[in-house]
Amino acid sequence: MTPIHDDKPSDASMRRVIYPQFGGPEVLQVATGPVPEPAPGQVLIRVHGAGLNPIDWKTRKGLGFAARQIESRLPWTPGYDVAGEVAAVGAGVTTLVPGDRVMGLVGFPTEGGGYAEYALARADELALVPEELDLVTAGAVPLAALTAWQGLFEMGKLESGQKILIHAGAGGVGHFAVQFALERGAHVIATASARNRDFLAELGVHEVIDYQSVDFVEECYGLDMVLDLVGGEVGKRSLHTLGEYGVLVTIPTVTADDIVSAAEAMGLRAHGMTVRPDVFHLDEIAELIEDGDVRVHLDGRYRLDQVQEAHERLEGGHVRGKLVLDCRD
Known part of the structure; x- marks a missing residue:
């Protein structure tokens, strides 16, 4: 042909x-x-x-x-x-x-x-x-939305009613992640700068933490999941916000091994991940956009x-x- x-x-x-x-x-x-x-x-x-x-x-x-x-x-x-x-x-x-x-x-x-x-x-x-x-x-x-989707639902197994912290919630991956988590019925907390508070509130985020003036570790505890889009020390400190059965998924690859090791030392679960093409996930995402549930x-x-x-x-x-x-x- x-x-x-x-x-x-x-x-x-x-x-x-x-x-x-x-x-x-x-x-x-x-x-x-x-x-x-x-x-x-x-x-x-x-x-x-x-x-x-x-x-x-x-x-x-x-x-x-x-x-x-x-x-x-x-x-x-x-x-x-x-x-x-x-x-x-x-x-x-x-x-x-x-x-x-x-x-x-x-x-x-x-x-x-x-x-x-x-x-x-x-x-x-x-x-x-x-x-x-x-x-x-x-x-x-595609890349940002698939990263958010796979991090939340494949690696983190996020379910309705669970409480999740999403770092950098107003960014490329973050603004998809908060919307997907809300659509799934989770209680969503996001870190962002003060200038992005209203933006995230318009998306429906339940709690926005200004990371420049508030320590998220003091504000969050017993979480079911953290989606860490920052890595490094932020990822390690986020482990202290997890409940006994909670899980942290970290996206930046350069610090993932350190964060996973720190979690293991604390008896907690953490995973690194790399996005992969998946047309079935992309079809589901397209449907949410088509229905007006995600922008x-x-x-x-x-x-x-x-x-x-x-x-x-x-x-x-x-x-x-x-x-x-x-x-x-």
């Missing part, structure tokens, strides 16, 4: 972001190259939105597990979050056709490729985007040629919700 190229540009060239070496935001540049061909089982996406995530700037600086995998393959195009329209399908793809609106966590963790006008993905990584969600905004969903908050949109500025903002932290690249020409 020959790939279908209904929506492929006639000149078959595209813009994409690359970095030829690890470093600061200044290593990011926009290059022009050929539009890739989908292999069997793959889909070519005309990208509308590409989400920006902390792993993007950490990998760009040469930090973490993904950087170790790609250091011999630079220049490299970052980006794991994409949403857009199917432009072509490879042999054997029967579930999607050109024109379908899709989103997915793609090329994770070693291929990337999302910061581009066109990106390749496996067909089984992609979920359909509800009509209520524009495709640029949808690009901000996606964008704190900034940037063009491809503004990628350096976007990374400076991303690396600086204190982003409310998500940042996204608008990859349309």
Whole structure:
């Protein structure tokens, strides 16, 4: 079967972001190259939105597990979050056709490729985007929302009626996590800066703790779960808020082992985790967005040629919700 190229540009060239070496935001540049061909089982996406995530700037600086995998393959195009329209399908793809609106966590963790006008993905990584969600905004969903979902429900086994503390509740993963936990019927406490109190209250969070002026350890006790999106000492101190049968799930990989060891020494449970593509989870998330039960908050949109500025903002932290690249020409 020959790939279908209904929506492929006639000149078959595209813009994409690359970095030829690890470093600061200044290593990011926009290059022009050929539009890739989908292999069997793959889909070519005309990208509308590409989400920006902390792993993007950490990998760009040469930090973490993904950087170790790609250091011999630079220049490299970052980006794991994409949403857009199917432009072509490879042999054997029967579930999607050109024109379908899709989103997915793609090329994770070693291929990337999302910061581009066109990106390749496996067909089984992609979920359909509800009509209520524009495709640029949808690009901000997959990695952060899947991290929140898997942390809460796969690792933490969060149930209705349980009490949970979510650190950095106004951030990319956090603002999804508080909404998912509320939807599941949990009592949700979140840490955030004072400027994000109203934002989290609007999402329905029961208690917001200003981490800059209040010690969360003194405010929380007997918790069923902590979702730690900060790591380090915050993760270790959070163990003191757990009940006897509580569990802490920590997301930052660099400090996960230390936190798990500290939990074991206290006779408590803690787990680290790394997100993985899961189209069934993504379908459930899309349904919640479609029904209006979960909303996606964008704190900034940037063009491809503004990628350096976007990374400076991303690396600086204190982003409310998500940042996204608008990859349309």
